[in-house]
Amino acid sequence: MCGIVGYTGTQQATPILLDGLNRLEYRGYDSSGIAIVNDKEIEIMKIKGRLRELERITEGVSPIGTTGIGHTRWATHGGPSNENAHPHYSRDKSFAVVHNGIIENYLEMRDFLSERGFSFRSETDTEIVAMLLEYYYEGDVLDAIIKMRNKIKGSYALGIVHRGESDAIYALRKDSPLVIGLGEGENFIASDIPAALPYTRKFIIPDENEIALITPDNVTIYNRNKEQIQKPVTISDLSVADAEKDGFPHFMLKEIHEQSGAIRKTVHDRITPDGIRLDRIKLDGSKIRKIFVVACGSAYHAGVVGKYFIEKYARLEVETDLASEFRYRDPIVGPDCLTIIISQSGETADSLAALREAKRRGSRVLAIVNVVDSSIAREADDVLYTRAGLEIAVATTKGYTTQVAALCLLGLKLARDRETITQELYDELLYELKQTPETLARFIDDVSNVAQHLAGKYYTASDAYFIGRGYDWAAALEGALKLKEISYIHAEAYAAGELKHGTISLIEKNSLVIGIATEPTLLEKTLSNIKEVRSRGAAVIGITDAPDSIGAECDDLIVLPSGNSAFSSLFTAAALQLFAYYIAAARGGDIDKPRNLAKSVTVE
Numbered sequence: 001m002c003g004i005v006g007y008t009g010t011q012q013a014t015p016i017l018l019d020g021l022n023r024l025e026y027r028g029y030d031s032s033g034i035a036i037v038n039d040k041e042i043e044i045m046k047i048k049g050r051l052r053e054l055e056r057i058t059e060g061v062s063p064i065g066t067t068g069i070g071h072t073r074w075a076t077h078g079g080p081s082n083e084n085a086h087p088h089y090s091r092d093k094s095f096a097v098v099h100n101g102i103i104e105n106y107l108e109m110r111d112f113l114s115e116r117g118f119s120f121r122s123e124t125d126t127e128i129v130a131m132l133l134e135y136y137y138e139g140d141v142l143d144a145i146i147k148m149r150n151k152i153k154g155s156y157a158l159g160i161v162h163r164g165e166s167d168a169i170y171a172l173r174k175d176s177p178l179v180i181g182l183g184e185g186e187n188f189i190a191s192d193i194p195a196a197l198p199y200t201r202k203f204i205i206p207d208e209n210e211i212a213l214i215t216p217d218n219v220t221i222y223n224r225n226k227e228q229i230q231k232p233v234t235i236s237d238l239s240v241a242d243a244e245k246d247g248f249p250h251f252m253l254k255e256i257h258e259q260s261g262a263i264r265k266t267v268h269d270r271i272t273p274d275g276i277r278l279d280r281i282k283l284d285g286s287k288i289r290k291i292f293v294v295a296c297g298s299a300y301h302a303g304v305v306g307k308y309f310i311e312k313y314a315r316l317e318v319e320t321d322l323a324s325e326f327r328y329r330d331p332i333v334g335p336d337c338l339t340i341i342i343s344q345s346g347e348t349a350d351s352l353a354a355l356r357e358a359k360r361r362g363s364r365v366l367a368i369v370n371v372v373d374s375s376i377a378r379e380a381d382d383v384l385y386t387r388a389g390l391e392i393a394v395a396t397t398k399g400y401t402t403q404v405a406a407l408c409l410l411g412l413k414l415a416r417d418r419e420t421i422t423q424e425l426y427d428e429l430l431y432e433l434k435q436t437p438e439t440l441a442r443f444i445d446d447v448s449n450v451a452q453h454l455a456g457k458y459y460t461a462s463d464a465y466f467i468g469r470g471y472d473w474a475a476a477l478e479g480a481l482k483l484k485e486i487s488y489i490h491a492e493a494y495a496a497g498e499l500k501h502g503t504i505s506l507i508e509k510n511s512l513v514i515g516i517a518t519e520p521t522l523l524e525k526t527l528s529n530i531k532e533v534r535s536r537g538a539a540v541i542g543i544t545d546a547p548d549s550i551g552a553e554c555d556d557l558i559v560l561p562s563g564n565s566a567f568s569s570l571f572t573a574a575a576l577q578l579f580a581y582y583i584a585a586a587r588g589g590d591i592d593k594p595r596n597l598a599k600s601v602t603v604e
């Protein structure tokens with residue numbers, strides 16, 4: 001969702017802001033803009049469309065100044081347009097503001113301001129922030145910000161510049177991400193660390209209710225009482241190379257290929273000769289009555305794999321929930337439950353709200369998160385980092401598979417603690433999990449050509465149905481999501497046993513069905529479902545580690561290495577990611593930044 005950058009230093013701000021915005025492109029956006037402040041005025045340039053549009057209109061005429069803020073907007077209030085693009089001026093142009101989040105009481109604030117003679121240039125919720133700042137300003141910007149903040153409700157990361165303060169940016173946040181990058185004689189703000197990585201690896205992460213005043217030589221943080229406070233400096237372990245394509249045509253393909261290394265980092269040093277070690281995580285499996293696994297999107301699909309795995313081996317009841325449902329449905333969660341929140345970004349608004357709801361009800365919260373120090377990581381009681389590294393493509397790949405691997409680790413740990421599996425089986429599964437990265441690397445190399453070939457055959461399909469049972473159903477959910485996200489082909493996943501309850505009526509000659517069959521005990525059942533769709537004319541791609549059992553009933557096959565079905569989901573995921581990728585490539589889509597989607601959904 002919206003991306004924010006800010007720069008104050010000695011260099012011209014525009015190129016640095018444009019570079020930062022380019023590095024945040026993956027967050028998803030439909031317009032962009034910059035505001036540069038100098039001694040006399042604030043100059044804003046903004047435009048609907050891709051960043052190349054902003055580059056075009058600023059080329060040769062970019063505003064002069066060494067302090068500025070920039071923004072990529074993902075439309076919420078008001079469609080994508082030049083007027084609705086950020087930054088937004090206050091009425092007299094003394095303030096300019098960029099915002100990520102939603103001001104929920106903006107209609108009320110509009111009325112409040114209209115009654116006081118303010119009128120608006122855009123349909124956005126953000127503009128009221130700029131207007132309120134002007135309304136409350138009496139010579140001290142910090143005071144104006146505090147008064148404005150007391151007036152607004154909702155979520156926000158805000159970057160603010162003020163006319164006449166040509167070396168200052170003000171920033172604050174609530175429920176939306178924002179980091180402050182520390183350079184030498186220059187400082188930055190950004191929604192995400194990658195935007196400032198070419199300039200610094202030192203960051204401060206402001207907390208809610210804090211206001212940052214950023215100048216070229218100083219970053220001062222004030223608490224809610226306007227007292228200066230000290231904040232720790234975090235050194236990021238990301239590098240500029242992590243944010244580059246490294247010879248791959250797309251970040252998505254690069255990240256698919258990074259999966260085995262990422263899973264290795266997730267599991268390897270946590271599997272010791274004495275079993276699984278999850279440092280600093282307080283887990284007492286014997287005291288947990290029930291686990292809630294709560295997440296959005298692909299992270300939710302990883303949770304479904306986790307549910308099957310934990311229930312099977314740790315014999316603990318697991319309920320999976322979409323965060324957007326959990327947070328409003330009055331869940332029966334309390335101190336005898338463990339709530340697991342899964343999130344790659346650690347910033348998803350619904351997942352963060354679900355975390356707070358679970359904590360409010362007394363549940364201990366364990367976060368399975370990729371981005372270090374993200375909001376979800378910071379607010380959870382315990383964190384199991386997935387260590388996938390920087391993921392840039394909107395459609396998650398290594399983010400998802402590392403979540404599955406982390407859940408398997410956790411499930412095995414619980415199973416051992418609760419003595420619900422034998423030492424022998426535990427050792428066997430751990431051994432297999434530890435071997436997975438290596439096998440997966442070989443598999444990805446081998447299956448790429450197969451996926452490309454199948455994509456060439458099926459890329460004109462208008463619908464695709466993914467079916468499977470158990471872990472294979474979970475894998476089907478993720479496979480269908482991958483395909484629709486980046487290829488725009490309508491795709492649905494069904495538990496294979498549900499087909500006959502309606503969906504089979506959609507199957508006709510040449511319908512594309514992807515049948516996943518890796519669970520030995522369910523193979524025969526899924527095979528029957530494959531036969532049912534095939535006899536109605538469907539073209540079936542089978543994904544299995546038992547080609548002899550189902551091969552004859554499929555038009556095409558993707559053969560997985562044999563092994564535990566839970567771990568097979570990792571292989572199925574990789575195969576289906578590649579299938580979706582090559583189909584999208586054949587159809588000519590914007591693979592890393594699919595239309596309407598955002599990498600990190602920071603508003604509900």
Ligand code: G6P
Nearest residue numbers: 296297298299343344345348396
């Ligand atoms: C967005 C992304 C998905 C992701 C979901 C949850 O929709 O495009 O790839 O699965 O958010 O994100 P999270 O960061 O919480 O895992």
